[in-house]
Amino acid sequence: MTQSPDESPARRNHPSKLFVEVTTHCNLGCAMCVKQTKHHGMTEGVMADEIFSALTPAFPHLEALILNGIGEPLLHPKLESFIRRAKELMPATGWIGFQSNGLLLNEGRAASLVEAGLDRICISMDAASPETFRRLREGGEVGDIEQAFRALTAAREVHLASRLDIGIEFVVMRDNIRELPEVIRWAARRGASFALVTQLVPYDEAHISHVAYDNNTDEAVALFEEWKQIACQEGIDLRRYGEVAWRYSRTPEEQRIVDFVARMKEHALSRNIFINLEKLLARDEEWFAEATEIFDKARAVAIEEGIDLKLPELVPRQKRRCEFVEGGGAFVSWDGNVHPCYFLWHNYQCHVQGWNQMVRPRAFGSVAMRGILDIWNDKPFREFRENVLLYDYPHCFSCKLAPCDYVQADEFAQDCHIRSEPCGSCLWCMGVFQCLQ
Numbered sequence: 001m002t003q004s005p006d007e008s009p010a011r012r013n014h015p016s017k018l019f020v021e022v023t024t025h026c027n028l029g030c031a032m033c034v035k036q037t038k039h040h041g042m043t044e045g046v047m048a049d050e051i052f053s054a055l056t057p058a059f060p061h062l063e064a065l066i067l068n069g070i071g072e073p074l075l076h077p078k079l080e081s082f083i084r085r086a087k088e089l090m091p092a093t094g095w096i097g098f099q100s101n102g103l104l105l106n107e108g109r110a111a112s113l114v115e116a117g118l119d120r121i122c123i124s125m126d127a128a129s130p131e132t133f134r135r136l137r138e139g140g141e142v143g144d145i146e147q148a149f150r151a152l153t154a155a156r157e158v159h160l161a162s163r164l165d166i167g168i169e170f171v172v173m174r175d176n177i178r179e180l181p182e183v184i185r186w187a188a189r190r191g192a193s194f195a196l197v198t199q200l201v202p203y204d205e206a207h208i209s210h211v212a213y214d215n216n217t218d219e220a221v222a223l224f225e226e227w228k229q230i231a232c233q234e235g236i237d238l239r240r241y242g243e244v245a246w247r248y249s250r251t252p253e254e255q256r257i258v259d260f261v262a263r264m265k266e267h268a269l270s271r272n273i274f275i276n277l278e279k280l281l282a283r284d285e286e287w288f289a290e291a292t293e294i295f296d297k298a299r300a301v302a303i304e305e306g307i308d309l310k311l312p313e314l315v316p317r318q319k320r321r322c323e324f325v326e327g328g329g330a331f332v333s334w335d336g337n338v339h340p341c342y343f344l345w346h347n348y349q350c351h352v353q354g355w356n357q358m359v360r361p362r363a364f365g366s367v368a369m370r371g372i373l374d375i376w377n378d379k380p381f382r383e384f385r386e387n388v389l390l391y392d393y394p395h396c397f398s399c400k401l402a403p404c405d406y407v408q409a410d411e412f413a414q415d416c417h418i419r420s421e422p423c424g425s426c427l428w429c430m431g432v433f434q435c436l437q
């Protein structure tokens with residue numbers, strides 16, 4: 001099949017990015033990790049050589065090969081061999097990278113990774129202060145990251161042909177966000193050229209209070225701000241809506257509030273904006289003003305230090321875009337199963353929308369049984385990607401009925417738009433979560 005170079009990566013006849021989980025094992029016990037939650041259903045394992053070899057037909061087409069999922073890639077004894085083998089077959093413009101907690105990065109390991117041809121490494125660093133670091137990354141120390149940076153920069157200097165980019169990943173939470181500007185400065189001065197910041201995925205109910213993103217979308221917040229001003233001019237107290245909305249008999253003042261909200265909802269509907277008044281009224285404006293200021297400061301530090309900074313949204317975007325599908329990504333588990341995205345890679349529970357959501361992995365086949373390109377081009381996987389690109393999904397995030405029976409089913413079958421992909425209840429496409437890609 002001939003393909004236009006402009007064709008969306010999702011529609012090409014090969015994946016353009018492969019995310020490969022080389023191991024699920026880890027040498028840390030981070031408090032916020034899905035592996036630490038009681039109800040995850042992940043099966044631990046290490047990718048066998050034959051499974052990695054089965055990915056070979058995809059390598060000549062790859063823009064990027066990212067060698068991590070849940071787990072620490074440096075624990076895989078053949079990581080360097082995987083890098084070397086993929087590098088030989090990948091286009092010269094393609095890159096290979098992974099995220100790591102950095103604990104195992106001593107001089108010898110850094111040198112062997114650089115020799116193998118590693119292009120990008122992203123080290124987890126969620127705090128600059130030793131106390132916060134220890135609390136968040138149980139078993140790790142800031143000193144370990146310092147050592148990792150020393151080893152990597154030294155290895156890069158020795159291997160003149162190396163094009164290794166070193167960066168950090170910072171998971172933003174309410175209790176560490178104030179350290180972000182300092183962490184960026186710290187990393188830049190030790191050789192980092194990029195900083196990737198993501199919001200916390202709350203895998204456990206206890207994580208919800210740490211979440212730093214808004215419970216409303218950007219368009220809902222903007223519309224609500226407009227109407228709040230009008231309410232103020234008209235002397236309407238919107239906070240009373242919950243109390244008066246269901247009254248059988250209302251005073252003229254109460255009726256004005258109800259009519260006002262009805263007008264606001266109509267306006268939102270006419271602009272295709274989904275609002276949840278309860279969530280909008282509960283919005284912690286002071287917090288978002290402070291978080292915005294911190295992000296601005298982080299941007300200023302990044303410019304000052306010459307580091308490339310990618311910040312997540314503080315307020316989820318109403319206009320969705322799935323970077324995984326749009327970028328032509330395929331996700332391969334350690335056992336060879338092929339998945340469409342980060343969200344549907346594992347078996348776990350999360351609370352990204354404030355309620356308990358069961359997430360089951362969506363797999364389109366295993367490279368242990370079939371070729372990677374066959375799986376990619378097979379009808380079910382193609383249809384999945386085409387459907388995602390339509391973005392015709394409900395907005396569960398703003399839905400007053402959430403969690404409904406559709407999204408709480410043990411096995412998701414469909415949503416209220418009769419769509420069989422759970423994208424309506426996924427926040428990855430709303431700009432709050434990011435990963436190396």
Ligand code: SF4
Nearest residue numbers: 026028030033071101
């Ligand atoms: S380093 Fe990563 S995989 Fe390991 S416990 Fe921490 S978050 Fe989980």
Ligand code: SF4
Nearest residue numbers: 394396399402404416
């Ligand atoms: S699937 Fe359920 S939660 Fe999502 S928008 Fe539809 S009714 Fe609401």
Ligand code: SF4
Nearest residue numbers: 322341423426428429
């Ligand atoms: S579930 Fe989320 S991450 Fe997965 S394809 Fe849908 S929008 Fe993308």
